[in-house]
Amino acid sequence: MALFNDMIEPRCATRHDGERVVLILSGDWIIRSAMDCEALAEQICNDLRAAVVAVDFSALGRLDTAGAWILHKFRGRIEYSGARVQVVGVSEEHRLLLNEVDAHHPPPFVPDNNRTSIVSVFDSTGRAVVEAWRDFIAILHILGSLSAVVTTVLFQPKRLRGIAIAVQFDKTCIGAVPIVALMSFLIGAIISQQGGFYLRQFGADLFVVDLAGVLVLREIGVLLTAIMVAGRSGSAFTAELGAMKMQEEIDALHVIGLNVTEVLILPRLLALMAAVPVLAFVSDIAALTGAGLVSWSYLGIPPQAFISRLQDAVTMQTFLVGMVKAPFMALIIGLIACVEGLKVGGSADSLGRHTTMSVVKAIFLVIVVDGLFAIFFAAINV
Amino acid sequence: MSTFTHPAGIEPGEATARPKILTARGVTVGFGNKLILENLDLDVYRGEVLGFVGGSGTGKSVLMRSILGLTPRRAGRIEVFGQDLDTATSDERNLIERRWGVLFQQGALFSSLTVKQNIQVPMREYMGLSQVLMDELAWLKLELVGLPRDAADKYPSELSGGMVKRASLARALALDPDLVFLDEPTSGLDPIGAAAFDKLIAKLRETLGLTVYMVTHDLDSLHSICDRIAVLGERRVLLAGTIEDMMASDYPWIEAYFRGERALRRV
Numbered sequence: 001m002a003l004f005n006d007m008i009e010p011r012c013a014t015r016h017d018g019e020r021v022v023l024i025l026s027g028d029w030i031i032r033s034a035m036d037c038e039a040l041a042e043q044i045c046n047d048l049r050a051a052v053v054a055v056d057f058s059a060l061g062r063l064d065t066a067g068a069w070i071l072h073k074f075r076g077r078i079e080y081s082g083a084r085v086q087v088v089g090v091s092e093e094h095r096l097l098l099n100e101v102d103a104h105h106p107p108p109f110v111p112d113n114n115r116t117s118i119v120s121v122f123d124s125t126g127r128a129v130v131e132a133w134r135d136f137i138a139i140l141h142i143l144g145s146l147s148a149v150v151t152t153v154l155f156q157p158k159r160l161r162g163i164a165i166a167v168q169f170d171k172t173c174i175g176a177v178p179i180v181a182l183m184s185f186l187i188g189a190i191i192s193q194q195g196g197f198y199l200r201q202f203g204a205d206l207f208v209v210d211l212a213g214v215l216v217l218r219e220i221g222v223l224l225t226a227i228m229v230a231g232r233s234g235s236a237f238t239a240e241l242g243a244m245k246m247q248e249e250i251d252a253l254h255v256i257g258l259n260v261t262e263v264l265i266l267p268r269l270l271a272l273m274a275a276v277p278v279l280a281f282v283s284d285i286a287a288l289t290g291a292g293l294v295s296w297s298y299l300g301i302p303p304q305a306f307i308s309r310l311q312d313a314v315t316m317q318t319f320l321v322g323m324v325k326a327p328f329m330a331l332i333i334g335l336i337a338c339v340e341g342l343k344v345g346g347s348a349d350s351l352g353r354h355t356t357m358s359v360v361k362a363i364f365l366v367i368v369v370d371g372l373f374a375i376f377f378a379a380i381n382v
Numbered sequence: 383m384s385t386f387t388h389p390a391g392i393e394p395g396e397a398t399a400r401p402k403i404l405t406a407r408g409v410t411v412g413f414g415n416k417l418i419l420e421n422l423d424l425d426v427y428r429g430e431v432l433g434f435v436g437g438s439g440t441g442k443s444v445l446m447r448s449i450l451g452l453t454p455r456r457a458g459r460i461e462v463f464g465q466d467l468d469t470a471t472s473d474e475r476n477l478i479e480r481r482w483g484v485l486f487q488q489g490a491l492f493s494s495l496t497v498k499q500n501i502q503v504p505m506r507e508y509m510g511l512s513q514v515l516m517d518e519l520a521w522l523k524l525e526l527v528g529l530p531r532d533a534a535d536k537y538p539s540e541l542s543g544g545m546v547k548r549a550s551l552a553r554a555l556a557l558d559p560d561l562v563f564l565d566e567p568t569s570g571l572d573p574i575g576a577a578a579f580d581k582l583i584a585k586l587r588e589t590l591g592l593t594v595y596m597v598t599h600d601l602d603s604l605h606s607i608c609d610r611i612a613v614l615g616e617r618r619v620l621l622a623g624t625i626e627d628m629m630a631s632d633y634p635w636i637e638a639y640f641r642g643e644r645a646l647r648r649v
Contacts, residue, residue, distance in 0.1 A: 031519075031558050034511055064558035065590065066515075069522055093591060100589045106521030107531065246539075346539020349494030 008061050010037045012044055020052035020086075026059040029067025037067055041074040053078055058089030068094075068101040135361075138339045145261040146269065153266070164267035165274075172233040172268075173275030177282055180228055184283035187224060188216060188290030196299040205299050209306055210313040212291035217314055221284040222276075222322045223370055226329035229276055230362035234337040237268055238358035241341025242351045250342070260342075269334040276330035277323055284322065321382055325373050329366050336362045400427040402461075403561055403593045404449065409458035411441070411448050418444050420617040422458070426561075431587060431594040433604045435639065436614030442597045443487070445614065446563055449595075450484060451475075462561070480508055483554030487565040489546040491538040497524070497549045498534040504556045523552040528582060544575045548582075555586070564596040568603055576600060580607050601645055613639075 010027040029037050075085050153160045195211045244250050253260055295301040340358035344351050404426040411419040418441040426432050436442045447453040449460055460467045462478055491500050501520040505511055524534055527548040547567060554562050568576035584607045586592055604611055612622040615635055628640045
């Protein structure tokens, strides 16, 4: 049964038999040769001038639905032009197939209408605005149901899911420590080296310590942590909730009478709000270590001098200004991640899109909130 | 064909007169230290509907996946269209894959494509047809499997279970394959829907000359459309034959399956 490359080219011979024209089909009219078949039929149809057309199937090789459809289509065209079509020499199996195709009529082909115009720009802008408003409402909705759940949990502490929180804390915090520490260490080292490179020209080497200390503790530590957590845990939350939504697990929770906010969202948010300050602290320490080591090796500031200078440069307040932002960042990342996760529809495409949106929105809002905090602290002279 | 030699261990007889489309010899599949299939032999003849039954967890899906090359084998030889799958070059493999269609148990439609685009995936990938012709053929396949017209532009998540099966069958039939594998095509369908699906498969077999390899638990399908039935158990094919052979067998599992309470009640 060597059935592979044995396709016989489709052919159609024309013979004039008195008044009628006989079309003798031969070769394989199958999907592999469909383009040839169609071109052939097109050509024959255009040249045909006869009142009666007989189509002879007796020499035909293989026929499948694609071939049968093409024959059917052009038979229709010939009949429309006023000729009468006779079919001769059809084998039983070909007849069955032709009848089957004859019984089903695809609708006429309509090309996709995706012209771009000025209207479509306004259209998509409008949709984006409405979408942003809906997002805002969805976040408020989850925040509201979260408040309600937190209130319940305050009165019934048993309903707080300790194990779930611990599991999430392990995933979002403990698992992230190495990468956050490494990244912060490198950033601290880079700040110190870059700062030192320019400050040395003014003989102000030692101010590298002030620069690194204030920058890391107030801004960089918490911001880097938040961005890393948004990419790492925010995307995971969205993907988890999204996959649960796709598999109807969320619906199963609803019908069992469990509150999705209480079971899925609260443990994740609480774990994240505990994790981000811890990670921010880890990040601070790692970045200062990196800065200290580069100061020592590149600028020749010994560790003792670095530490004593650091003690003068930063206060407890500098550290707290950074740390106080951490839980807010966590809340924003968690809320965005959960909202996007619950928006996932039925397809893999939508899961991917919402996971991307979750990370992009979370990082954007984290930076916006950092800016708001900067304005706030400036206003109260901290 | 006059110099046709029979493989060792296969008795030449009435059955072997028909050409085989799929042959499995000595197939052994295992996971870890557990053997699922051991030294399994199976033949599928051109143009037949083969029903494949067996208890849950006996490895029906594993065998199908092994034939399709999705699950690795430990030993054995599988020939499809006369071509040994192990020695096939990637081009030959590619040709084989164009000539079989698979209906997975859960449908496995691409969730980010509409039904019409799903059907066009194999055409677009292999055939280089014009968009007009692809659209017409996709419509035709949709009609053939009995899906309503408005289903064409729907996404798989918007379809009911029965429609997913039909759409998936339409995709399996996109290239007019010679051999289709159906993994529990009627499970999860109501009896009327299941009967309609059986009729559909019988009709397609008649018109397109399909060979059908069907894993099923549906006794009605086994009675109504299967030419031959193979029973999987004890890591091999226990018995392959017609429904009469099954009814006559006194093997306990086969007896319980075909002459058990549920089976008798349907008469």
